[in-house]
Amino acid sequence: MSRFGETALLVDLPDLAAVRAVHRALLADVPPGVVDVVPAARTVLVRCAAPGDVRRALAWARDAVRRAGDDDAPPAGTLVEIPVRYDGQDLDDVARWAGTSTEEVVARHAGREYEAAFGGFAPGFVYLSGVDPRIAAPRLETPRTRVPGGSVALAGDLTAVYPRESPGGWRLLGRTGAPMFDVDRDPPALVAPGARVRFVPVREVVAARASAAGARAAGPSASPAPRAATRAGDGRxxxxxxxxxxxxxxxxxxxxxxxxxxxxxxxxxxxxxxxxxxxxxxxxxxxxxxxxxxxxxxxxxxxxxxxxxxxxxxxxxxxxxxxxxxxxxxxxxxxxxxxxxxxxxxxxxxxxxxxxxxxxxxxxxxxxxxxxxxxxxxxxxxxxxGTPPAGSWPLTEVVPVPHVPGEARPGERAAGVLEVLPGPRADWFLPGAWHALRALRTVTADSDRVALRLDGQAVPRRAGELPSEGLVRGAVQVPPDGRPVVFLADRPVTGGYPVIGVLREADVDRAAQLRPGDRVVLRLARGAGLGDAVGG
Incomplete structure (x- = not known):
């Protein structure tokens, strides 16, 4: 168990079964100050509202891990049946990879029950474990820029449904009309971690149903996001x-x-x-x-x-x-x-x-x-x-701001010198990684509310992908090309590349004010010794 930035804990576990047990134990008694508990492939992320809450959450999380060790008979989750028309464009490729027929691929994919393990990069995208090893084809070498919503896909030992159109590198087996995510439904996700899932072959794409105890049909498709509200009743x-x-x-x-x-x-x-x-x-x-x-x-x-x-x-x-x-x-x-x-x-x-x-x-x-x-x-x-709050009124003419957002502070050589706390994945980085990280970098044009993307010297790291785990605001992730990515407000909830460090909370705000072309330096946070930093 380790700190993950200033406001989170990351609990490392041996396998998915342990993740599910610890997740259940944590959800059984969530203390004040804990705002999210995020299961992943081999970890559970505990995110808190403030740094002081992390200290209190540490003992609670340790107790949950201890109690989870006695969880020998996990309760069966709700069974959700998802109808699938198996006509995906990668179905033949998976059959060739497996050395069998497309009919056999369909039979093996639909012929078993999956466990919903953890949420993914989009609302309603949930990783399902338990793919038959015979058909566990790897993800595509070059991801597609567009995967239609409702696509049923697999990648290795995991399968999932894309809830809406997005890029993706998984093998497409078919499609469903099941509304995987609906903001007007309670709960909004058709499949949540812990649920059991079975795919049902059909001739046409139809809505899904939850089969446990005669549960009702899944409900309407997601409503479009609302536009602006009309003006208030008093005309303001x-x-x-x-x-x-x-x-x-x-x-x-x-x-x-x-x-x-x-x-x-x-x-x-x-x-x-x-x-x-x-x-x-x-x-x-x-x-x-x-x-x-x-x-x-x-x-x-x-x-x-x-x-x-x-x-x-x-x-x-x-x-x-x-x-x-x-x-x-x-x-x-x-x-x-x-x-x-x-x-x-x-x-x-x-x-x-x-x-x-x-x-x-x-x-x-x-x-x-x-x-x-x-x-x-x-x-x-x-x-x-809205109606002004009662009993609250501005008490100042001008609020002094020590540093104007987006401008360099006195003595800084770049628009942003951002302090980074050591991350949880030191073993994924090679010698010299921290030295490379703190090189002068440039914000690239593809930065947005999701992440700040940085050009400059590559950060040396091991090859491969880390099993997906939770992400926090300010996490500095290093993909295979070695160019750091700093996650901001609209980040995905999980990611599969190692995190070398996490910005201090105040420095995430500074990062959000940087624009393409700005120069930035990622510097080891004051008080964090080099012995604690990844890569030496």
């Missing part, structure tokens, strides 16, 4: 006139669903989002606007109190310049315009009372990887403004 609202490159509604994020592939999401720069709420007197989890690279224009219906935080932008209300990190009164009918920041990437617009948007799975945040939450805003959308 924010009309989107222009969006800039990307305009999203974000709050503090969602918790408790990582086991079925739903990540926390939330504001990319948590500190700037929280500051916007504090300046206007909102609760910390109030929904606000996240503006990427400026360019937004917002018309206010009804008088409002707003705050701009994060990347500093030139801003005006009806042509009158307004400042950052301070309460700004916006008259009824006035237009707030945001220019382009000279440095930094994301600016937050907090409105007193918060933005009223229909929550999706407990949050009003847009998760760009999972496709969950309100759609990106478009011109013409109108967001309602």
């Amino acid at each position: 609202g924010v009309e989107v006139v222009a969006t800039g490159p990307l305009l999203l509604v974000e709050d503090a994020g969602r918790t408790g669903l990582a086991a079925v592939g739903v990540g926390p999401s939330g504001a990319a720069d948590r500190a700037s989002h929280a500051l916007a709420a504090r300046v206007v007197g909102n609760a910390p989890d109030a929904a606000a606007l996240e503006v990427t690279l400026g360019g937004a224009a917002l018309r206010f219906h009804g008088e409002a109190l707003v705050a701009l935080t994060g990347a500093a932008v030139p801003a005006s209300v009806d042509g009158r310049p307004v400042g950052m990190n301070a309460p700004v009164r916006v008259p009824d009918g006035a237009l707030l315009r945001l220019g382009t920041p000279a440095r930094g990437l994301r600016t937050y617009v907090g409105v007193r009372g918060g933005l009223v948007v229909e929550p999706v799975l407990g949050s009003r945040s847009r998760d760009v990887l999972g496709g969950i939450g309100p759609e990106p805003l478009r011109p013409g959308d109108v967001l309602a403004v």
Whole structure:
């Protein structure tokens, strides 16, 4: 068992059976401060709300591991039957690999019961263990850029259903019409870790059913993500006139669903989002606007109190310049315009009372990887403004900010010098890995809310793939090409490449403000000795 950054623990276990036993033991008595428990192939990730919660969770997790050792007869999970039309484009290739007929591949795939092991890279994607070794063909050497939603696939000893269209490298055997994930269903995932799954061959693609105890049909397909809410009953609202490159509604994020592939999401720069709420007197989890690279224009219906935080932008209300990190009164009918920041990437617009948007799975945040939450805003959308919180009022004219997001601090040689705590996978890295990691790097153009991708000197590591395990915000993962990836708000919940380190929480906010072309240095965190760092 080891620390995984400042707010998580990673429990290493010998096999999937031990993972399931420990996961059950942990879920039986979750203490306050633990926000997610994420099973994976050989680990369980325990994610906490704050660093102080990790210390308390450590004894609880150790006790769960001890109790799991006595779990000799795990309860049988719910049986879910998934109808499959076996017409996948890789069916013949799997048959050739196995040296048998396609009919035999279908019979072996559908002729057994699988255990839902852990959630994957997308909501509703759950890895199912128990593939017949005779047909356990490896994943494709070159992944497809597009796998249709509903595809039933396998890769080695695992099989799964792609809940929606996405890239993927698994072998496609067929397709199903089963709604694997539906935000309007409770629970939203058709298959959760611990469930039993059987595939049923059919002539046509039809909906799935849960067969245990005559359970009801799986329910409707996932509803489209809601667009903006209408303005409030008293007429107060924010009309989107222009969006800039990307305009999203974000709050503090969602918790408790990582086991079925739903990540926390939330504001990319948590500190700037929280500051916007504090300046206007909102609760910390109030929904606000996240503006990427400026360019937004917002018309206010009804008088409002707003705050701009994060990347500093030139801003005006009806042509009158307004400042950052301070309460700004916006008259009824006035237009707030945001220019382009000279440095930094994301600016937050907090409105007193918060933005009223229909929550999706407990949050009003847009998760760009999972496709969950309100759609990106478009011109013409109108967001309602909520009722201001009682007894709370801004107490300052301007909040001092020690360092402007996106700008280098005094003495730094790059836009971002980010402190990294040693990660849990030292044995996956070769000598010199830490020295290579701290070389000067450049943020690449394919960075987004999911991850910051960095060019520069390759970090030497072992070949191969790590069995998938949970990921945390700020995890620095190293794929086979050696170029580090720093995961941000909309990261996948599990990943199969080793993590060399984890950014400090405050430095993840700094990472979220870096833009393509910025130079960055990953540096061993103060207080973490080189003897603790991977790779020496």
